[in-house]
Amino acid sequence: MRVFLLALGIGLLYWLAAVFDSGAAPRMIIVSGRFEALLALAAGLSIATRPAAGAFWGFLAGVIAGGMSGANMAHYCISYTTACFLASYAARLPLEQKGGIALLELTGTILVAKIIYMFLAAPPNVGSYLASASISAILSSFIGLAVYALARRIFQSKEV
Amino acid sequence: MLWLVLCVAGFGLGRLQNVERVENKRSDVVSNTVKSVILPSSHSLGTGMEGTGNFWAGLTQSGRLKEENESLRAQLAQLQLYQLEADQYEAQISQLRSLIELPDLPGKEKIFGQIIDYAPHESRITIAGGRKQGIAPNLPVISAQGLIGRIDVVDETTSQALLITSPRLSIGAKIPRNPPVAGLLRGESPESLVLTVVENIKIEVGDPVLTSGYATLMPPGIKIGEVVEVVDANDYGTRIIKVYPSFRLALNQEVAILR
Numbered sequence: 001m002r003v004f005l006l007a008l009g010i011g012l013l014y015w016l017a018a019v020f021d022s023g024a025a026p027r028m029i030i031v032s033g034r035f036e037a038l039l040a041l042a043a044g045l046s047i048a049t050r051p052a053a054g055a056f057w058g059f060l061a062g063v064i065a066g067g068m069s070g071a072n073m074a075h076y077c078i079s080y081t082t083a084c085f086l087a088s089y090a091a092r093l094p095l096e097q098k099g100g101i102a103l104l105e106l107t108g109t110i111l112v113a114k115i116i117y118m119f120l121a122a123p124p125n126v127g128s129y130l131a132s133a134s135i136s137a138i139l140s141s142f143i144g145l146a147v148y149a150l151a152r153r154i155f156q157s158k159e160v
Numbered sequence: 161m162l163w164l165v166l167c168v169a170g171f172g173l174g175r176l177q178n179v180e181r182v183e184n185k186r187s188d189v190v191s192n193t194v195k196s197v198i199l200p201s202s203h204s205l206g207t208g209m210e211g212t213g214n215f216w217a218g219l220t221q222s223g224r225l226k227e228e229n230e231s232l233r234a235q236l237a238q239l240q241l242y243q244l245e246a247d248q249y250e251a252q253i254s255q256l257r258s259l260i261e262l263p264d265l266p267g268k269e270k271i272f273g274q275i276i277d278y279a280p281h282e283s284r285i286t287i288a289g290g291r292k293q294g295i296a297p298n299l300p301v302i303s304a305q306g307l308i309g310r311i312d313v314v315d316e317t318t319s320q321a322l323l324i325t326s327p328r329l330s331i332g333a334k335i336p337r338n339p340p341v342a343g344l345l346r347g348e349s350p351e352s353l354v355l356t357v358v359e360n361i362k363i364e365v366g367d368p369v370l371t372s373g374y375a376t377l378m379p380p381g382i383k384i385g386e387v388v389e390v391v392d393a394n395d396y397g398t399r400i401i402k403v404y405p406s407f408r409l410a411l412n413q414e415v416a417i418l419r
Contacts, residue, residue, distance in 0.1 A: 071181065073177045
């Protein structure tokens with residue numbers, strides 16, 4: 001029953017993140033960066049769980065992002081899965097997972113996902129893509145931090 | 161190991177999406193499911209945010225909005241008179257073309273829709289309107305400012321269009337000089353298009369760029385943008401013309417699909 005409720009809750013979070021990304025985020029551009037709620041959610045869940053689970057959270061976010069955009073689903077899946085998988089491993093380093101460290105990990109995860117995506121689907125202007133990706137990573141990491149705090153409470157009390 | 165399996169699964173889903181999009185001009189099962197779950201709510205959220213913004217703007221700018229509204233009503237009345245005359249000329253042209261057994265010109269029927277989603281990295285927009293409304297692949301999409309793109313994928317109630325700024329799209333374009341300069345226009349970046357021509361006719365910055373009408377489904381004379389730079393590529397015997405697109409994109413924006 002607990003697992004079912006957990007799955008339902010995470011499904012709802014993914015739905016909310018996708019709705020926010022599609023309906024609200026395009027209206028909240030800050031210095032060419034935007035909030036990436038789906039990727040932030042996957043990153044937040046990844047650093048609170050095992051690498052296998054991290055890869056799955058990234059894969060799920062990639063499928064939704066690729067489905068919404070109507071193209072490049074393979075690129076989204078591979079970049080998000082890889083970045084979240086690596087983030088899960090990085091979170092296992094012997095570093096105290098306090099707010100600042102977690103924020104850095106989240107920013108790094110989101111940035112790595114966008115850089116991998118850049119190599120798979122090259123943008124016309126790499127410089128401006130990297131600049132907006134960096135700003136997006138910083139903005140979105142705060143969403144990821146909230147998700148990480150919640151996920152840590154749920155998952156690390158009973159290792160998933 | 162699971163990471164590798166998921167990457168392979170993602171690659172497979174991407175292949176399925178590509179095949180359905182390129183060969184069948186429709187969304188795959190996964191994309192369709194995702195869109196049907198997300199789009200209705202995201203569209204409502206966007207409309208709600210816009211409504212709230214408009215409410216506060218209305219409170220602070222009511223005087224200016226009232227003046228603008230009156231001016232727009234006057235312009236609309238003039239345009240309606242002009243439209244009446246234009247419709248009569250169009251009917252005469254259609255009649256004359258059918259008398260000499262020429263096919264009707266494309267783009268006479270307009271199907272109106274709204275932009276409900278935008279994928280900037282893929283240069284794609286999702287429009288509320290699909291097969292049910294009579295939309296078909298490769299139809300041009302226009303706004304009040306000019307050409308926006310071309311329909312790429314059509315589902316039952318939504319469709320996706322590729323923007324003219326996408327490097328994957330080429331459109332026949334012309335600069336209305338005497339004689340007109342025609343070439344193929346393709347997207348380069350979100351704010352730049354490139355037109356390649358061979359004629360050595362004087363072209364100036366600020367010249368309008370329009371659709372050439374040489375393609376079956378793309379009517380002639382739709383504004384695409386303006387010339388911002390002319391570069392002579394003497395080694396290849398061509399001229400590269402940089403064009404700034406005239407369309408401005410916004411969610412919930414009304415667009416028309418020409419049939």
